Amino acid sequence: MKITRIETIRASAHPRLLWVQVHTDTRLVGLGETYYVPGAxxxxxxxxxxxxxxxxxxxxxxxxxxxxxxxxxxxGYAGAEMRALSALDIALWDIKGQACGQPIYGLLGGRVRERIRVYNTCASYGPVHGWAAAAGIPASARGHDAAAAGTAGGHRDYRDYEASHERPGELARDLLAMGISAMKIWPFDRFARASGGQYISPEELNAGLAVVQQIREAVGDRMEIAIELHAKWNLPSAIRIAHALEPYHILWFEDAMTPDPVDDLARLVQETRVPICVSERLFTRYAFRQVLERRAAHIVMPDIIWTGGISEGKKIAAMAEAYHLPIAPHDCTGPVNVFACAHLCASCPNAMIMETVRAFYLGYYEEVVTPSIDVRDGHLHFPDAPGLGIRLRPAFLARPDVHVQSTT
Ligand SMILES: [Mg+2]
Structure with a gap:
């Protein structure tokens, strides 16, 4: 089999996403994806x-x-280079799976579980995804109009980011009603701007904690809460927030600081009882090696479409397993990533939980790909088609805002 053509696909309505299709002389086509700096x-x-x-x-x-x-x-490899390699690696695994008539997890050792628990990242489509308005796309050109009240593209337009700040207890109840028993929120981010993350006041700390308290008051311990901090803080502020969260038995404390240098994360691990999660920002097994050797994390969170694809994700998972640590692959990006993570979680014994965003998989995914992911009872059920098990929709590829660049 030979590779005959490589395509990159961009859509103005999704300005951070890039898809890649690798064509072969057997007519098999592999699909990959990455997120951020798609032009580069x-x-x-x-x-x-x-x-x-x-x-x-x-x-x-x-x-x-x-x-x-x-x-x-x-x-120097990190950045656009590793994003390119990640997308291509996933596309090649897709081809291999199709050629062998096996889902990718079947080629990674087979399934170690029937399904994987998911948590909901409380994002909404617009603010996180940077789409549409910023790209100057008229509403008429979009299948999914985030500005439309209540529904979008025939789907409910979940505004979980806003809800996580304005009515967190109600949001937790709504997720539980769908069977989802873990959620990720970032109630402290809004306080980082004033000081550039150099200081958080007691009043701001309490305002962030109030979100967690409201969830506990609404649903008790039935909802697990992961706290995301988007690397906005210095070490003493991170320690201060972590200490304040200790009574709430949170699921994890994610990316309080940038992961470089790793020694500072190791100090954070020593200073607090909350589990430390690290990090979608790390590229390749070499960066995760430092995290593991310095005992700088309790939960390992590789991003498969950034850190080197399914090949690298499997290696990082095995390295974490050797340290008795779980993986929880990162998402909040595109639909192909979720499928790549599913194959990894199906085949890695130390997969703990998978990130998903209902505002995305019950929203724009269904316009871009087929099928969307299968989440029931708070668990993702693995695809069983050969390869990744997901394709870009022909109707999406035919849209006027979709641009394909091809090299033969
Ligand atoms: Mg994160």
Missing amino acids: VAAVIHDVAAPLLLGEDPLDIERHWATFFAVTNYY
Whole structure:
């Protein structure tokens, strides 16, 4: 089998997303995805990766990973280069699965579980996704209009970000009614701006804690709460927030600081009893090696479409397992990532829980891909089709705001 064409696909309505399709002489097509800086990633794919891959056998995934990493590591690999490699790696696994008639997890050792528990990241489509209005896309060109009240594209428009601040108890009850028993929120972010993350006052601390208290008052311990901090704080502020959260038995405390240098995360682990989660921001097994060796995390959170794809995700998971640590793959991006994470969680014994965003999978995913993910009773049920089990919809590819760049 030979790779004959590589396409990158962008949509003005989704300005942070990039999809890649790898075509072969057998007519099998592999799908991959990444998120952030899509123009830069597309340039890396067409300028650097395509000359390495065209004419090559797509089934030699490990060889292609190593070759691309060696080439880009010559000038520093993290960023658009690893995003490109991640997307391509997933596309090659998709081809391999289709060629073998197996879902990807079948090629990663098979299933270790029937389904994986999910948590809901309390994002809404607009603020997190940076779409539409910023891109100047008229509502008529979008299938999913976040500005429409109540519904969008025939789906309910979940505004979980706003709800997590304005009515967190009600939001927790609503998630529980869907069978979802864990949620991720970021109630302290809004206080980081004034000081640039250098200080949080007792009043601000209490205002952030009030969100957690309202959830506990509404539903008790039936809802688990992960606190995301988006690396907005310095070490003493991170310690102060973590100490304040200790009585609430939170699921984890995520990315309070940037993960470099790792030694400061290790100090945070020593200073608090809350479980520390690290980090979607880390690229490759080499960065996670430092986290593991310095005992800087309790929960390991690789992002599969940034850190090096399914190949690298499997290795990072095995490294974490050797330290008796779970993985919880990062999401809040695109639909292909969720499928890639599903194959990883199906096959990794130490997968703990998977991130999902109902505002996305019950919203725009269904316009872009088929099928969407299968979440029932708070669990994701794994796809069983060969390969990834997900395709871009032909109707999406035909939209006027969708642009395809091709290298042959
Ligand atoms: Mg995060």
